[in-house]
Each structure stands twice: as structure tokens, then as C-alpha cells.
Amino acid sequence: MxxxxxxxxxxxxxxxxxxxxxxxxxxxxxxxxxxxxxxxxxxxxxxxxxxxxEKRVDRVESFLLSQKNNPALYIQYVLANRLDDEARTVMEKLMSKHKQVAVQATFKAAYGLYRKDMAAVREAVPHIRHADYRTYYETVLLLEEGESAQAREHLESIKKQWMRSALLAEIELKAGNSKTAIHHAREAVSASRGVQRYVLHKEYERTLPQAVKAVS
Structure with a gap:
């Protein structure tokens, strides 16, 4: 308002x-x-x-809630808050609005990861145009296959700091190293801004709440 x-x-x-x-x-x-x-x-x-x-999560949330007519942005709010029914509806709108394979691929990968559907992620990855995002999902797939060492090596080519730190947090969390995972999660949130900061913050509220308590 x-x-x-x-x-x-x-x-x-x-x-x-x-x-x-x-x-x-x-x-x-x-x-x-x-x-x-x-x-x-x-x-x-x-x-x-x-x-x-923007760094303030509440302001980003307010912004995303005002973007209901913009599915490319509103999907971030829906997935971050795990609104399953609405997620399906928004994805249908996205697929109808964006016909380019490369554009659809990024959304399909994100939605596949949200649903823990690794087959969908694997199918979408080769069509993702942006190198960092493609490598991000390739690393996620390696991690899901139990290839932690290879995943750690693969993510080194990613330029975005928040992506590298978020992946390292996931690797350490799966390895049972919660303190190190929290450290990398805090790095990821601190290195991010805007919508991506909001998405990470909401995810860590569920999985690593200690990571977002100390992040302004």
C-alpha cells in the first residue's frame, strides 16, 4: 500500500x-x-x-504478495511458503505464458526440487541457459546421488556466492555437520538480496533456524 x-x-x-x-x-x-x-x-x-x-525479509514478502498477477515472481513466494495447491496453479500459468524451453526449464527444475522429483530436475537441467543455475541443479543431483565429494568439486565453478554457500550448507547438513552447515547457511543469506534472500530465509527457518537468527 x-x-x-x-x-x-x-x-x-x-x-x-x-x-x-x-x-x-x-x-x-x-x-x-x-x-x-x-x-x-x-x-x-x-x-x-x-x-x-532489499535485505529486509518482511518487505520482500510484501512485494511478492503484490505480484500475484506476475507468476514468474509469485511462484517464489508460493514455493518458499510450501503452498502446494497454489504452486500447481501458478506453474500451469507459467508454462502457459512462457513457451521457450530454456525459460520453462528453470521453473521446472525449481518445482521439481520443491517436490523432491529428481527425475524432473534431471530432465530440465540440460535446457537451463544460465550456467550458474545449471551447475547449481547439477550439484543438487550429485548430492542426491550420494556423490558429496564430486558435488563439492562441481560447485566450485559457480560464481554466485549465495549459491555456493547454500550448496555447501546442504552438503554439510547431509554429512551431519550441523555447525558447519549453519555457518555456510549464514554466508548464503548474507550474500543474497531481494527475492533470493527471502527464499533462503524461509527455507532455513524450517531446516536450520539457527542460521537465520543471527542474520540481519
Whole structure:
């Protein structure tokens, strides 16, 4: 609601600025430039910052709840909170909206992992375009097959710190090393922002609650 009011205020200010500029014969370039800057500010405040940069989990959750008409984002909230029935519905919308195999593959892998359906994950992995995400799910598969040493070696090529730390946390947790798992889980949350921070935080609330207690 606050974001909505802020957007209205910005657009109203933009409207007033355009009227003022027109009545005072300002340069069209200045008018267009001002409008573009205003729209960019709204985009950053309303979408980019909460989705990518925000550290507060409650604010990210509020943002995700406002994205029910955007299944690509709302699926993150649904899976993070384990809303099984809604997850199926949102996945159907995603598959209907996005026809590209590479786009579908990322969502299928995430949904397969959520359902513990490793066959679905394995089928989706070769089609994932982004190297880090592809390697992430390949490492998950190795870990599920009991290949912990190979999984640990495989994840080294991942550039994203939160991914590496999250995988290391899972490896250590499966090995029964809870203290080390908590350490890596904290690293993962600290290295993440926005939607990904929210997803990790919700997961560790269930599996490693000690990891999120000390993370601001």
C-alpha cells in the first residue's frame, strides 16, 4: 500500500512538472528527460529494489504478495511458503505464458526440487541457459546421488556466492555437520538480496533456524 501511494505521488508530481514545463515553454528534451527519470525512479523503488536489493525479509514478502498477477515472481513466494495447491496453479500459468524451453526449464527444475522429483530436475537441467543455475541443479543431483565429494568439486565453478554457500550448507547438513552447515547457511543469506534472500530465509527457518537468527 505504501509503495502504491508513493507511485501515485511520483506520477502526480510528474504530471504537475509536465504542465509547468509546457506552460513555461521548457525544452521538449527537458520534459521527456524528466518524465523518463521519474518513471525510472518508480521502477527502481517499486520493482527493482525489492526484487533484487532489499535485505529486509518482511518487505520482500510484501512485494511478492503484490505480484500475484506476475507468476514468474509469485511462484517464489508460493514455493518458499510450501503452498502446494497454489504452486500447481501458478506453474500451469507459467508454462502457459512462457513457451521457450530454456525459460520453462528453470521453473521446472525449481518445482521439481520443491517436490523432491529428481527425475524432473534431471530432465530440465540440460535446457537451463544460465550456467550458474545449471551447475547449481547439477550439484543438487550429485548430492542426491550420494556423490558429496564430486558435488563439492562441481560447485566450485559457480560464481554466485549465495549459491555456493547454500550448496555447501546442504552438503554439510547431509554429512551431519550441523555447525558447519549453519555457518555456510549464514554466508548464503548474507550474500543474497531481494527475492533470493527471502527464499533462503524461509527455507532455513524450517531446516536450520539457527542460521537465520543471527542474520540481519
Amino acid at each position: 505504501k509503495r502504491f501511494r508513493w507511485s501515485i505521488a511520483v506520477y502526480f508530481a510528474l504530471f504537475v512538472f509536465v504542465l509547468f514545463a509546457l506552460f513555461n515553454d521548457y525544452s521538449p528534451i527537458l520534459i521527456v528527460g524528466g518524465a523518463v527519470v521519474a518513471v525510472l525512479l518508480v521502477f527502481i523503488a517499486q520493482f527493482y529494489y525489492p526484487a533484487v536489493l
